[in-house]
Amino acid sequence: MKQFLTVVAFTLLTIGFFSAYSNYGIPQIEPAPPPKEEKLDLGAMTMDQFIALGERIFNGKGTCTLCHNELGRAPMLGTLADVVPERLKDPLYKGAAEDLESYLIESLVEPSAFVVVGFGKKGTNDSESPMPNVAGGSIGLSEAEVAAVTAYLQDSSGAEVTVEIPTHVAEADEEEEAEEREALGDPAALMAKFTCDACHMINGQGGEVGPKLSKIGAEHDRDYLRRALLDPNADIAKGFEADMMPDDLGEQMYVTELEVLLDFLVALK
Amino acid sequence: MNRPRFILGFLIAVLAVAFGGFDALAQEVQEAIAAFAPAPKLTAADYPTIAGVNSRIAVWIFAQLHLWFAAFVLAVPIFVFIIEVIGMKTRDKRYDDMAYEFIKVSITAYSLTAILGGGLLFSLILFYPHLFNYLSTIFSETMFYYALLFFAESAILYIYYYGWHWLQGGFKKWVHLTLGLGLNAVGTTLMLLANAWLTFMMSPAGVDAAGVFSGDGWAAIHNFLWNPINIHRFVANIAYGGSIVGAYAAFKFLTASGPQERAHYDWMGYNANFIAICALLPLPFAGYYLAAEIYAYSQQMGITLMGGIFAWLFIIQAVLIGTLFLSANYYLWCGMGRSDGAKRYTKYIKYIAIVLVGAFLVWFTPHTLVLTNEELKALGGPYHKILGPLGIMPAKNTAVNVMIIFTALSFMFYRRANKVATVSWVNAGNAIQVALFTAGIANIMFLGIYHGYFTNTVYKVAASIPQVLTTVLVIVGSITLDSFIYKGSREVAPLHWGRIPGRAQYALFLLAVAFTWLMGLMGYIRSGIRQHWHVVDIMRDASPDAFTPTLGFAANVVSVAAILFMAMVIFVFWIAQVSGNKTLPSGYWKEMAT
Numbered sequence: 001m002k003q004f005l006t007v008v009a010f011t012l013l014t015i016g017f018f019s020a021y022s023n024y025g026i027p028q029i030e031p032a033p034p035p036k037e038e039k040l041d042l043g044a045m046t047m048d049q050f051i052a053l054g055e056r057i058f059n060g061k062g063t064c065t066l067c068h069n070e071l072g073r074a075p076m077l078g079t080l081a082d083v084v085p086e087r088l089k090d091p092l093y094k095g096a097a098e099d100l101e102s103y104l105i106e107s108l109v110e111p112s113a114f115v116v117v118g119f120g121k122k123g124t125n126d127s128e129s130p131m132p133n134v135a136g137g138s139i140g141l142s143e144a145e146v147a148a149v150t151a152y153l154q155d156s157s158g159a160e161v162t163v164e165i166p167t168h169v170a171e172a173d174e175e176e177e178a179e180e181r182e183a184l185g186d187p188a189a190l191m192a193k194f195t196c197d198a199c200h201m202i203n204g205q206g207g208e209v210g211p212k213l214s215k216i217g218a219e220h221d222r223d224y225l226r227r228a229l230l231d232p233n234a235d236i237a238k239g240f241e242a243d244m245m246p247d248d249l250g251e252q253m254y255v256t257e258l259e260v261l262l263d264f265l266v267a268l269k
Numbered sequence: 270m271n272r273p274r275f276i277l278g279f280l281i282a283v284l285a286v287a288f289g290g291f292d293a294l295a296q297e298v299q300e301a302i303a304a305f306a307p308a309p310k311l312t313a314a315d316y317p318t319i320a321g322v323n324s325r326i327a328v329w330i331f332a333q334l335h336l337w338f339a340a341f342v343l344a345v346p347i348f349v350f351i352i353e354v355i356g357m358k359t360r361d362k363r364y365d366d367m368a369y370e371f372i373k374v375s376i377t378a379y380s381l382t383a384i385l386g387g388g389l390l391f392s393l394i395l396f397y398p399h400l401f402n403y404l405s406t407i408f409s410e411t412m413f414y415y416a417l418l419f420f421a422e423s424a425i426l427y428i429y430y431y432g433w434h435w436l437q438g439g440f441k442k443w444v445h446l447t448l449g450l451g452l453n454a455v456g457t458t459l460m461l462l463a464n465a466w467l468t469f470m471m472s473p474a475g476v477d478a479a480g481v482f483s484g485d486g487w488a489a490i491h492n493f494l495w496n497p498i499n500i501h502r503f504v505a506n507i508a509y510g511g512s513i514v515g516a517y518a519a520f521k522f523l524t525a526s527g528p529q530e531r532a533h534y535d536w537m538g539y540n541a542n543f544i545a546i547c548a549l550l551p552l553p554f555a556g557y558y559l560a561a562e563i564y565a566y567s568q569q570m571g572i573t574l575m576g577g578i579f580a581w582l583f584i585i586q587a588v589l590i591g592t593l594f595l596s597a598n599y600y601l602w603c604g605m606g607r608s609d610g611a612k613r614y615t616k617y618i619k620y621i622a623i624v625l626v627g628a629f630l631v632w633f634t635p636h637t638l639v640l641t642n643e644e645l646k647a648l649g650g651p652y653h654k655i656l657g658p659l660g661i662m663p664a665k666n667t668a669v670n671v672m673i674i675f676t677a678l679s680f681m682f683y684r685r686a687n688k689v690a691t692v693s694w695v696n697a698g699n700a701i702q703v704a705l706f707t708a709g710i711a712n713i714m715f716l717g718i719y720h721g722y723f724t725n726t727v728y729k730v731a732a733s734i735p736q737v738l739t740t741v742l743v744i745v746g747s748i749t750l751d752s753f754i755y756k757g758s759r760e761v762a763p764l765h766w767g768r769i770p771g772r773a774q775y776a777l778f779l780l781a782v783a784f785t786w787l788m789g790l791m792g793y794i795r796s797g798i799r800q801h802w803h804v805v806d807i808m809r810d811a812s813p814d815a816f817t818p819t820l821g822f823a824a825n826v827v828s829v830a831a832i833l834f835m836a837m838v839i840f841v842f843w844i845a846q847v848s849g850n851k852t853l854p855s856g857y858w859k860e861m862a863t
Contacts, residue, residue, distance in 0.1 A: 003523045010775060011835055014782045015828050022585050022824030031578045031817035034801035034810075066572045073568075122565055130568040136478060137806035139569075223320050231314035250313025255813040 033183075033254060035061045035140075042144060042165055047151070050165050054152025057145050062134055064149075074131065075116045080104070081159035087114050092126075101162045104150045109135045183254040187264035190257055194249065202268070209244060211237040218269040225265050229258065305406065308480025308808035309399050316812040317396060324396035325814035326826060331392050333789050333830045334837070335385040337509075339463075340502070340788070342382050343456045344510025345375040346426075348544050350449040357442055367537055369433050373848075374517055376430055377841045383419070397812075400803045404466060407475070407482050407489050411462045418459050425452045457503070464498050465490040470804050471795075472566045480807040493566045497559040498795075504548050504555045509784050511545030516781035517842055519774035522767075532767035538777055539604060545780060546597050550676065550744075553590075553669045554737055563798070570805070574798050582794050582820055584635050589787040591629035594672050596776040596783065598625060601679045603773035608687035610761030617682065624675050631668040636660030658721040663732045667717030670740045674710060677744045681751060688758040698754040702747050709743035712736075785834060789827035797823070 045053070058064045067074035084100050087093055095113030097103035106113050111131035120126030134141045134149075141149070144166050151163040184190050191197055197206035200213045216225065227234050232245035246252075253261070309315075316324060349368045356364030393401045405412055429448045436445035473480075475488030482489070518538035525531040564571030573579065602618050605611035634656065658664055692698070713736050720732035799805050801815040809815075818826075 003520070007520060007523070007778060008839075010778055011782050012832070014779060015786060015831050015835075018585075018589070018783075018786050019824050019828040021588060023821035026581045026584055026820065028819045028821050029578055029581065030819060034815050063569060067568060073572075132567065132569055221320075223318065226318070227314075230312075234314075247314070248312065250813075251811070255816065258813065 042167060045165055047161060047165065050148055050163075051151045051155045051161065053145075054148035054150070055156075057141065057149050058152055061139070061145070062141060062149060063139060064134075067131070075119055077153055078157055080153060080157035082157075090114065099162070100154060100159055101150060104153050105146060108141075108146050108149065109133050183256050185256070185260055187260055190253075190261050190264075194252070199244070211240060213265065213268060216268050217266045222262055222266050225262055226258070229253075229261070305482040305484065308403055308476075308804060311399055311809065311811040313811055313813055315399055317398065319395075323814070324392075324812065328389065328392045328396060329793075329826055330830045330833070331385060331389040333792055333827070334834055335382065335389045336792060337785060337788065337834050338378050338382040338385055338837075339460070340506040340509050341513050342375050342378050343460055344506040344508075345371055345514065346429075346449060346452045346456060347507055348510065350446070350453055352540070353446060353449060357446070363536070367540065370537065371514055372430055372433070374514060374842065374845050376426075377844045378838075379423070379426060381837055381841065397803070400808065403480070403804070403808060404469070407469070408466055408486070410486055411465060411490065415459060415462045418455055418462070422452070422455045422459060425455060460502060460506075461495075461499055462490075464502065465492070465495055467796075468492050468494040468498050471563075471570075471799060473804050473807050476807060478807075480804065494559075494562060497562040501552075501555040501559045504552050505788070508545050508548035508552055509788065511541050511543075511548060512777075512781040512784045513838065515541035515545060515777040516838075517541075519777035520842070522774050523771055528767055535607075535767045535769055538774065542597065542600050542777060542780070545784075546601075546676065546680065549593060549597065550673050553673070557666075557733060557737075567805075570798055573800065574794065578817060579794050579797065579820075580636065582790065584633060585790060585820065585824070586787065587629070587632040589783050589790070590669075591625075591632065592783040593780060593787070594676055595625055595629070596779040598622075598676055598679045600773050600776040600780070601683045603769055603776070605683055605686045606770070607764045607766060607768050608761060609765075610689065611686035614682040614686055618679075621675050621679055625672060628668040628672045628675075631659050631664050632672075634659040634664070661721065663717045663721035666733045666736050667713055667721075670713045670736045671710065673740055674706070674713075674743055677747070678706065681747065684751070685755070687761050687764055688755050689761060690754050690758050692754060692756065695754055698750060702750055705743055705746050705750070709739050712739045782831070782835070785831050786827060789831055790824065793823045793827060 042050075068077055070076075081100060084103050088097065088103060093114045095103070095106045095110065097106045097113070103114075110133065111129035112127070115126045115129045117126055119129070121128040121130045132139060135143075135146055147163050147166050151161050154161045154163065184193060191202075196213075199207045199209035200211065201208060202213045204214075206213075220228070224235070230250040232247055232249075233242045236242050250258075318324060349372045352364050352368040352371070356362065356368060425448055429445070429452050432445065432448070436442065436448075469489055469492050472493035473489075474492035475483050475485045477483070515538050518534045518541055522531055522534035522538055525534055560571070560574065563574055575583070598621065602615075605615065690698075716732040716736050716739075724731070797817055799810075800817060801810050802808065803810045
């Protein structure tokens with residue numbers, strides 16, 4: 001029995017060491033939350049703001065700097081204005097662009113149209129680019145975002161910015177997901193952000209379109225409230241109508257915000 | 270294939286045949302199975318919850334426990350089969366007995382594997398119903414055959430295990446061996462099918478950009494990362510199985526009641542460790558191939574794996590792999606005490622230890638340091654000019670190749686310890702071996718230093734293939750030469766099995782625990798590089814847990830799962846032991862009462 005306990009203690013200590021090292025021996029990096037579509041107010045944007053947006057996307061959501069950096073995984077883009085005219089004449093060029101703007105847009109969505117020598121996918125003899133289509137898959141840039149990145153690339157390589165700020169996508173983008181923002185940790189700020197008080201009354205403040213929340217924590221448990229937030233039509237409180245509350249709060253809120261709000265609601269007794 | 274549609278198609282087929290309409294049958298079946306739905310776009314409300322249970326952690330722990338047991342029970346029959354063949358070939362019954370004891374240890378683990386697999390299935394259906402439904406639409410056939418193969422696996426296993434003593438000698442032994450082969454064939458096929466499901470989630474194939482299935486099941490199975498995972502898991506399972514059985518032997522050694530029993534379990538522990546090391550040596554290459562293929566499939570995924578948020582995970586991995594190599598070597602060095610002739614080699618061991626620790630420290634060096642602005646200024650940039658390249662692939666590859674070569678050297682010393690060569694050219698042979706090792710190590714170092722310091726990023730990985738080939742050449746060349754040098758050699762004295770310190774057994778425990786934990790950690794990263802996708806680029810994870818947890822959090826989940834696993838393994842070992850215990854209750858039965 002003593003041997004058994006010694007072995008158990010040794011095993012637990014070993015596992016404990018691995019765990020402790022992983023927690024305290026290396027930096028704990030909080031990975032970014034899943035990317036969300038930028039809410040673009042294109043109508044009110046100046047060209048400088050549009051270029052700045054492109055830069056933000058280039059360094060963030062577009063994940064461009066994963067490869068286009070000084071480590072040499074992909075070509076640097078500062079000299080595009082000079083090299084693109086030559087590329088367009090290159091016999092290896094397979095695309096249909098005629099100028100810098102159309103070339104940049106094309107290379108963002110069809111990266112294999114021209115592959116810089118030495119940067120092709122392994123085994124393809126530089127005929128295929130390892131870069132993904134930025135408008136599809138896990139990057140998923142919208143048309144306006146692709147235009148913004150193009151404007152930024154034109155600007156940063158010293159060329160004249162010829163891209164126009166798209167206007168036809170502005171309306172569609174209005175309906176897209178919320179813009180990327182810092183997660184809120186204060187329930188009052190959350191209530192204000194998602195305009196809960198427009199319909200719900202708490203301690204005499206707020207509207208009467210939805211049920212009063214002043215003692216909601218005493219009436220329902222956390223799971224009920226979570227369901228009510230994520231799927232408001234699952235249970236309709238007596239005397240109220242369905243389809244009145246937005247059913248996309250689960251998409252708009254960060255997970256931590258949902259929990260903060262639930263903590264707050266559960267405590268209302 | 271979608272199950273309801275398949276059933277509908279089948280019913281239509283039966284009706285059509287019944288009424289003689291074969292043309293109509295073809296058309297109806299075609300229509301019934303033709304249109305597959307795209308992958309669903311989910312919202313947070315599409316994920317059922319249970320109060321007090323975190324869905325992701327529940328699925329995670331079930332999947333990890335299932336995988337550990339599955340790895341164990343798939344690996345044991347592989348080396349049991351090989352050991353049984355060795356026993357038959359050498360007519361040394363000890364091998365047959367050891368093979369039987371190995372399979373006996375794993376028998377209870379089979380039912381636990383199935384139970385945990387059921388737990389994983391239920392938790393997936395419960396917490397991620399849309400994901401499961403989508404995957405089962407594509408993999409309905411493989412899931413069905415998977416279930417059937419489980420029956421076959423159980424049937425063969427039971428005959429193989431319970432018929433062990435019955436199917437002995439002559440033709441019967443051949444029948445038994447054939448059963449062993451069949452058991453392995455079915456077990457491996459089961460693993461390949463399950464691997465297809467998980468690799469589809471990483472590198473989907475047979476579907477369009479919206480996730481609409483083309484109907485080609487083989488394309489979905491044979492996706493880009495299927496074979497790299499198959500190879501990596503196959504090799505890793507053997508190393509893992511060896512390490513777990515080694516821990517069993519170590520415990521039995523420590524609790525043995527006499528020298529004979531101690532000698533038996535020492536021998537068993539040695540063989541288990543030998544199996545683990547044999548599989549451990551090629552494992553870094555299989556891992557490298559897998560990582561290279563991940564890059565080839567998606568550069569973005571590859572960089573997330575090695576250069577993004579997961580980069581620090583490889584520093585933890587370095588600690589674990591360092592632990593594995595050091596403990597495996599330490600066990601071999603302690604094991605040299607069994608031989609009276611080992612003194613000739615013990616003086617070299619300290620140098621091997623220094624090299625292993627040095628190589629471990631290189632592997633352990635991170636590439637990107639977390640620095641303050643002042644530190645950045647003092648350093649002149651994010652990377653140290655001389656030590657910085659130790660953080661990148663050429664240095665890591667150099668370190669692991671050197672570790673592997675020196676582990677092989679430890680093993681050669683162990684083999685030589687009890688032998689005296691009798692061939693006339695022994696000095697020349699030794700000189701060639703020294704030259705081979707020296708040239709090989711010099712070549713590996715040169716390749717590593719040249720590509721690490723003097724080439725740009727694109728060419729840095731170019732060192733890996735020639736380094737691996739050099740390592741393989743040195744190991745195969747020296748072992749082949751060694752076998753000729755020691756042909757017809759005489760023994761110094763019979764090996765003293767059981768003459769090994771108790772602390773060496775803890776090296777075997779460490780090997781098993783480190784392996785278990787490492788598998789858990791690498792399982793996290795394999796799954797984690799999908800980030801916020803259930804099926805990469807096809808089906809987005811919209812659950813509240815779609816974010817990537819920190820490494821510390823992941824490590825804690827792995828630790829909890831590892832403790833649960835170890836508790837279950839202790840139960841399995843205990844059951845294997847209890848089955849051999851007998852109690853004679855005096856006066857309990859009426860025959861005894863007289």
